[in-house]
Amino acid sequence: MADLSTTLPLTRDSVIEAHKLIQPHIHRTPVLTNRTLSELASTPRSAEDLRGTRWEGRTPARPVLRLWFKCENLQRVGAFKVRGAFHAIERLKMEPGWVEGGGKEKGVVTHSSGNHAAALSLAARESGIKAHIVMPDISIPQKIAATRGYGANVVFSGSTSQEREAVAARVIAETGARLVPPYDHPDILLGQGTMGLELQEQVAAMMADEEAAAGKGFLRAETTRATTAAAGKKGLDAMITPCGGGGMLSGTALSCEGTGIRVFGAEPSFEGADDAKRAFYGDGQRIEKVKTLTVADGLRTPVGKHPWSVIYERRLVAGLYSVTEEEIKAAMRLVLERFKMVVEPSACVGLAVALFDEDFRSMVEKEASEQGWDLGIVFSGGNVGADAIGRLFG
Amino acid sequence: MADLSTTLPLTRDSVIEAHKLIQPHIHRTPVLTNRTLSELASTPRSAEDLRGTRWEGRTPARPVLRLWFKCENLQRVGAFKVRGAFHAIERLKMEPGWVEGGGKEKGVVTHSSGNHAAALSLAARESGIKAHIVMPDISIPQKIAATRGYGANVVFSGSTSQEREAVAARVIAETGARLVPPYDHPDILLGQGTMGLELQEQVAAMMADEEAAAGKGFLRAETTRATTAAAGKKGLDAMITPCGGGGMLSGTALSCEGTGIRVFGAEPSFEGADDAKRAFYGDGQRIEKVKTLTVADGLRTPVGKHPWSVIYERRLVAGLYSVTEEEIKAAMRLVLERFKMVVEPSACVGLAVALFDEDFRSMVEKEASEQGWDLGIVFSGGNVGADAIGRLFG
Structure with missing residues (x-):
């Protein structure tokens, strides 16, 4: 983000x-x-x-x-989630130094109930950016498949926002990915x-x-x-x-x-x-x-x-x-x-x-x-x- | 018809x-x-x-x-069935002597698997014509309700075309209604x-x-x-x-x-x-x-x-x-x-x-x-x- x-x-x-x-x-x-x-x-x-x-x-x-x-x-x-996701990606690309610092390869990460996950995956892919998606393990199979279909790396977590955020933090520590939260930005x-x-x-x-x-x-x-x-x-x-x-x-x-x-x-x-x-x-x-x-x-x-x-x-x-x-x-x-x-x-x-x-x-x-x-x-x-x-x- | x-x-x-x-x-x-x-x-x-x-x-x-x-x-x-139904009704109204002979009151009748029934009911109602609809008793409830919702008189029959046609013939004998078949005209x-x-x-x-x-x-x-x-x-x-x-x-x-x-x-x-x-x-x-x-x-x-x-x-x-x-x-x-x-x-x-x-x-x-x-x-x-x-x- x-x-x-x-x-x-x-x-x-x-x-x-x-x-x-x-x-x-x-x-x-x-x-x-x-x-x-x-x-x-x-x-x-x-x-x-x-x-x-x-x-x-x-x-x-x-x-x-x-x-x-x-x-x-x-x-x-x-x-509608593609609106926020594309805007977040476009603004991220405009952030001084992000692309130059290997941002696209480090990628983006989010925790989402589904639609934001698919949206961010699509928006990232269209800009050649890696996407890591933390999804609750109770997400409907169609949403999981759609997210993977957009080329994202899916990481499962529990279903509360606290559980998801913890897993997202771990992904950030491991990859250097930038967090793109589903709504609070x-x-x-x-x-x-x-x-x-x-x-x-x-x-x-x-x-x-x-x-x-x-x-x-x-x-x-x-x-x-x-x-x-x-x-x-x-x-x-x-x-x-x-x-x-x-x-x-x-x-x-x-x-x-x-x-x-x-x-x-x-x-x-x-x-x-x-x-x-x-x-x-x-x-x-x-x-x-x-x-x-x-x-x-x-x-x-x-x-x-x-x-x-x-x-x-x-x-x-x-x-x-x-x-x-x-x-x-x-x-x-x-x-x-x-x-x-x-x-x-x-x-x-x-x-x-x-x-x-x-x-x-x-x-x-x-x-x-x-x-x-x-x-x-x-x-x-x-x-x-x-x-x-x-x-x-x- | x-x-x-x-x-x-x-x-x-x-x-x-x-x-x-x-x-x-x-x-x-x-x-x-x-x-x-x-x-x-x-x-x-x-x-x-x-x-x-x-x-x-x-x-x-x-x-x-x-x-x-x-x-x-x-x-x-x-x-799409409204297309044929409206056309049939418009042509019927143009038939010499039909309106003058009390056609609207005698009405129209059809045997249908559902959509033609609703379509004819609507087309008849918009011209102030009575509609009798012979429907198979296994028709889905939504289609029966829709047909009645257009003000038609629903008469049930068996589900083969022979069974339906027999009931339609009875309605014609009783009311003088004109048959508007679902497709063969x-x-x-x-x-x-x-x-x-x-x-x-x-x-x-x-x-x-x-x-x-x-x-x-x-x-x-x-x-x-x-x-x-x-x-x-x-x-x-x-x-x-x-x-x-x-x-x-x-x-x-x-x-x-x-x-x-x-x-x-x-x-x-x-x-x-x-x-x-x-x-x-x-x-x-x-x-x-x-x-x-x-x-x-x-x-x-x-x-x-x-x-x-x-x-x-x-x-x-x-x-x-x-x-x-x-x-x-x-x-x-x-x-x-x-x-x-x-x-x-x-x-x-x-x-x-x-x-x-x-x-x-x-x-x-x-x-x-x-x-x-x-x-x-x-x-x-x-x-x-x-x-x-x-x-x-x-």
Whole structure:
């Protein structure tokens, strides 16, 4: 990882700089809409739906939500993580003396739950840099195979962040490799934030094109139009991203600074995985240890120090919400069956909040005008094997 | 169904007429490419891969195939069947005296394995026409629910085509409804063939745009580019579609007549589901009875009379190929895991042929120039529940 003294400040302009640097290496993934899901999000849940949930007995909220999905499941390596990884590698190559000191041969190392591992391996390979990847031994076989497929050296560890970091430290001592952590570094944050820039631009362009497209019958119903065209709207009102280590959430928040677009984070609640939410609405002290086996396996880590400075200390995130395992699976089922798109469980927490979290939904009802909100939802990744889908729904 | 005396002749021009009629009602679904799948199709299989298959011991073929996927899984009701259904309804409304004779109230009826049922229900509802749907009692629950969701009256029957047709005849006697068969009618063929027109146009446009797009880094790798850009190519060399009743295959063949694009059909081989292939390479006599429970549940029917006249008698289809249940599932797994797209098993037979059928692959090696072929593959539908994916791969 590039030395902290050489990193750019955590600002929207730096996200724009990062985008210029990584654009040749990444996909500009499509933004899609889905009438069925927008209609579902805009339909009040019934008293029956709320029975047995934490909102039993509450009057169901009546938000109007037009959903815009940023399909990072179609990103290279199947996840947004390539954004941060390519940015980290490009910045590392720019660090004075690193290449000259044999940096490429010494390589890079990371500890990761999977997608960052594949992303860093790819980014390193494209620059001819060695990559050592420390992975939990419970990682899904597909992710391990993908990482090895990119030519990386895989080293196994236990599944807590402490165990992984210890093994990474050993690799550094042995090889001289530079650590590229999965989220807790400014270069990673700024890289992930480039997703937010694209989502802003794409939705604004789609809104401008919408009338023309509607007239032509091009992908009119389920696949490109929100429930009701928002006449005269120029862009999104809000975005919601998953929050694990917080790289994507904090980067997205930076990308929206000064634009008026509110940014929210979504977490699983299972076994305390909602560490960011608890700290955010608690005493503001970042929670440093989490041990959860939530089905959202990309979101098992506690939020990092750098992300937290953006999310909480600078108040760039407007709120955090958490969803149950069942809500995550229900959202994933809808995406598979109605959107015909494969997304991993971690990618479904934002949609689950929009559909099922009555706190979020009543907030939207209060904050939005009658026109409702245009909400950007990040499908952060699509790396889930057919076998894993089978275990989830079989 | 419109009376046969009022239908258009089976020509490419009639497909163009059909397209004008149905365009306001359907999606122009996207055409996508996928580097991983094109590379896989262009990699010779190993002797090990062929062990235990019907090609054991044969020298693996070395075709070059750039694959272009027409995503009818993103079509309305999740399948291409809306094309034929809307065309049938529009033509019926044009039949002299039908509306005036109370046709809309008497309604329409069909026997279907599922997607045609949902498609006809939707098309009928949008014109205020009653729909009665005869469905096999083993249809997947999601398809039954979808059909009822479009307001149709569902009537159950056994699963052979004979059993279904008998129940449909009873409904006609009781209600005066007009039969709209799932494939064996010129209006249906011509409607389905509109897919082929769009695929031709879209690939030609994408080839023209390719250089510009490549320069911009827009969806460069896995999701829009074939393995190697085919410099100077103006369109597809060939298309392959699934063949059940043959409506899509024959309509597509009509859409390509005179264009130089070859059209192939793909079938499951399980329990004799490859009726069209057997007749095509046999004595040319259409096989009228098939009883199979292939996993490709949309392809369990024998090919119809009208489709057969185009496929075989007019020699508009260049060849038929069949694949095993395991090959269909392997193709579906690749689409789920590498393309991140949900397709139903029936939609995977064309890809399975391109990847696994050594007869097809060696034919391509022989027929194509060194540049290889640009091959259009039809993802015909995406209606498979998460539970069914679970049963297939769990």
